[in-house]
Amino acid sequence: MKRNFLISGIIVPAFALSLMGASFPDPPAEQPAPAASKKALAVLAGGCFWGMQGVFEHVKGVTDTTVGYAGGDKKKAHYEDVSTGTTGHAESIQITYDPSVISYGQLLKIYFSIAHDPTTLNRQHNDEGTQYRSEIFYADDNQKAIAEKYIQQLNDAKVFHSRIVTKLEPLKGFYAAEEHHQHYLDTHTDEAYIKFFDLPMIAQLKKVYPDIYKK
Numbered sequence: 001m002k003r004n005f006l007i008s009g010i011i012v013p014a015f016a017l018s019l020m021g022a023s024f025p026d027p028p029a030e031q032p033a034p035a036a037s038k039k040a041l042a043v044l045a046g047g048c049f050w051g052m053q054g055v056f057e058h059v060k061g062v063t064d065t066t067v068g069y070a071g072g073d074k075k076k077a078h079y080e081d082v083s084t085g086t087t088g089h090a091e092s093i094q095i096t097y098d099p100s101v102i103s104y105g106q107l108l109k110i111y112f113s114i115a116h117d118p119t120t121l122n123r124q125h126n127d128e129g130t131q132y133r134s135e136i137f138y139a140d141d142n143q144k145a146i147a148e149k150y151i152q153q154l155n156d157a158k159v160f161h162s163r164i165v166t167k168l169e170p171l172k173g174f175y176a177a178e179e180h181h182q183h184y185l186d187t188h189t190d191e192a193y194i195k196f197f198d199l200p201m202i203a204q205l206k207k208v209y210p211d212i213y214k215k
Contacts (some may be wrong), residue, residue, distance in 0.1 A: 024113040024208075025157055027105025028149040039063070040099045042107050043070050043137040043174050045090035046116030047124025051198035052093040054185040055115045055205055060212045061102030066094045067184075068176040070137045077175035085129035092137065094174050102212065105146050108136070110212075112154060112164075114205050119162040125197050134164075137171040144168060 033040070046052055049067035057065045069077040072088035082089045095107060112118050118134045138144040151164050176182075185194055206213045 024109065025153060025159060027103070027109050028146055028153065030103050030105055030146060033099035033103070037100060038098050040097055040104070041139060042095040042097065042104060042143070043092055043139070043171050044095065044107075044111050044115075045070060045092040045133060045135040045137070046111065046118070047091070047132045047134075048127055048193075048198070049091040049093055049177065049181065050185045050188075050194065051201055052091075052115050053183065054194075054198050055110065055201050056093060056095050056107075057183070058202055058205055058214055059097075059102065059107070059110060060214045061099075062095055062097045062107075064096035065183075066096075066174075066176050067181050068092055068094060068174055070171065070174050071135065071169065074173060074175055079178055079181070082131050083129075085131050087131075089131060089175075090133050090135050091131055091177075092135075092174065094176075104143055105150060106212070108147060108150055110205065110209070111136075112150070112166075114201055114208065118164045118166045119160045121165045134166040136166060136168050137174070138168060139171050144170075 044052065053065045053067050056062050069082050069087075069089040070092040071090045072082075076082070076087040077089060081087050082091065097107065116124055116134060120134070122128065122130050122133045124132050124134075136143075136147045138147060147168055151166060154160070155163050185198055188194055189199065
């Protein structure tokens with residue numbers, strides 16, 4: 001499987017460089033998760049799902065990750081169809097996490113500061129199309145409120161040079177991608193796309209957030 005790849009002396013994505021050394025704002029305060037609560041889900045879209053999975057599988061408190069499709073219907077949740085950009089789907093990641101270890105807001109902090117550029121519309125790196133859009137698929141009103149408040153907070157603080165274009169939409173369904181896409185990055189680290197775009201994000205996660213990075 002190929003990704004669009006065009007490099008002109010870039011080693012670290014420009015987005016990551018722009019935030020290097022910056023003090024990224026914390027998310028809004030949340031109610032602590034109940035002591036018995038050990039499992040919650042988050043579904044996020046932000047470009048190629050290989051890189052998103054590569055980042056979040058290295059986050060403490062994340063117990064499982066699955067790449068797939070969200071935003072469209074089940075019948076069209078196949079890579080060949082989604083790649084046309086006409087199905088309504090976005091390449092997405094379903095994150096299973098322990099809310100007693102990491103909060104939804106903290107996941108969004110990694111999403112906005114490390115995992116993708118939330119200011120580019122329907123594009124990440126050299127991948128273009130609505131299937132690569134930045135979108136949060138919220139599961140309930142609590143997730144929606146946290147995401148809305150955080151986006152407003154980041155825009156008001158002018159953390160980025162441009163306003164955040166991340167869409168918010170209720171989660172209607174998440175459909176796992178084909179098996180060969182699952183944890184693709186882990187076994188294809190020599191591929192040019194992964195080497196120049198995805199691996200630097202994981203390195204940035206380790207550098208900026210060493211307390212939550214896991215091997």
